[in-house]
Amino acid sequence: MKVVADDKIPFLKGVLESENIAVDYLAGGKISAADLRDCNAIITRTRTKCNEALLAGSPVEFIASATIGFDHLDTEYLDKNNIVWTNSPGCNSSSVAQYITSLLLNWAVKYDFSLRGKVLGVIGVGHVGRKVAKVGEALGMQLLLNDPPRARQEKSDCFVELQEIISKADIITVHVPLEYKGQDQTYHLIGKDFLSQLQAHQLLVNASRGEVADNAALREALKKGTLRGAALDVWENEPSIDLELLELLDYATPHIAGYSTDGKANGTSMSVNALAEFFNLSDRLKNWYPDNVPMVEKNHLTLPASGSEAERLLAVVSQSYDIADDSARLRRDPAAFEELRGSYPLRREFHNFTVSNCDAVCSGVLKKLGFITE
DSSP states (O other), rough: EEEEETTTTTOTTTTTGGTTOOOEOOOOOGGGGGGGGOOOOOOOOTSOSSSHHHHOOOOOOOESSSOOOOOBHHHHHHTTTEEEEOOOTOOOOHHHHHHHHHHHHHHHHTOOOTTTOEEEEEEEEOOHHHHHHHHHTTTTOOOEEEEEEHHHOOOOOOOOHHHHHHOOOEEEEEEEOOOOSSSTTTTBBSSSHHTTTTTTTEEEOOOOOOGGBOOHHHHHHHHTTTSSSEEEOOOTTTTTHHHHHHHHOEEEEOOOTTTHHHHHHHHHHHHHHHHHHHHTTHHHHTTTTOOOOOSSSEEEEEEEESHHHHHHHHHHHHHOOHHHHHHHHHHOOOGGGGHHHHHHOOOOOOOOOGGOOOHHHHHHHHHHHHHHEE
């Protein structure tokens, strides 16, 4: 048995080989049809387009993507040709929630407002959106949730129409899959019409897929002052991003919102487990999780005694993750977009950190965010 794997998938090397499985580790964006001539399975990320051009005539039976998204998989072609595929839903949802937490607190300090009572509009309330909504709740925000597929299926009154979010939300965050057609099309969901209806106090972030937001339209809206500000983690035409738009954004990052080390470990584990189930490999692989996930040196933090609530919380959150650092790195060298992703530093999620010197109010918020408090 032989597997081709993206060489940037962490914790994978040596795992399958220990079960006498041959593995070729290749750059995800450069995997070619020639590489798959004697390959039974692929473990991939978003940079490998798994379609007819890559797979026709190959012996590939199974593809596992160590990512939430699967728009890099031509699922119609895969299904027609009996190639089983899996993704890793929810693997990095806590990582994206951590990213949004840092963003919200940075915005609150940057623009000098309290998050308490602000309205957070969450577009897309799946694995990621649910956790982002919990972040909003923890920070004392009011929520507006939009998810048409869930609204139809669940017939719940907890969801609102997109128009209500556009008109009422102070901060809008987008967490939808990329769909090019159908009643739930999300391609350019954030387009000229959407943006033209925003108001000068509103803030917008897209951490879903680059093509969900019309980058040219967003650039023009920011130049006109249609909205207060915006942040992007995902871009059209990655890694060749719009440099003028980059300069207009409050925060700009290279598709790393879900790049916590915990999220990566989850995605790799889910892919190995799925591969083992499909090929009926050992129970060890069916239940495997990396045991070598590194810990940061400083995981005992102290809440500052003074400052606004947002400033104090940001001081703690920034010691675990600060979006401003990632944004600064991309601004310094936009051409290094892929390198910044490939060499992303160690980042652990909130539950790995203990915070001392907590008062009742901040302790309650930090606990809801996932920190251990004392």
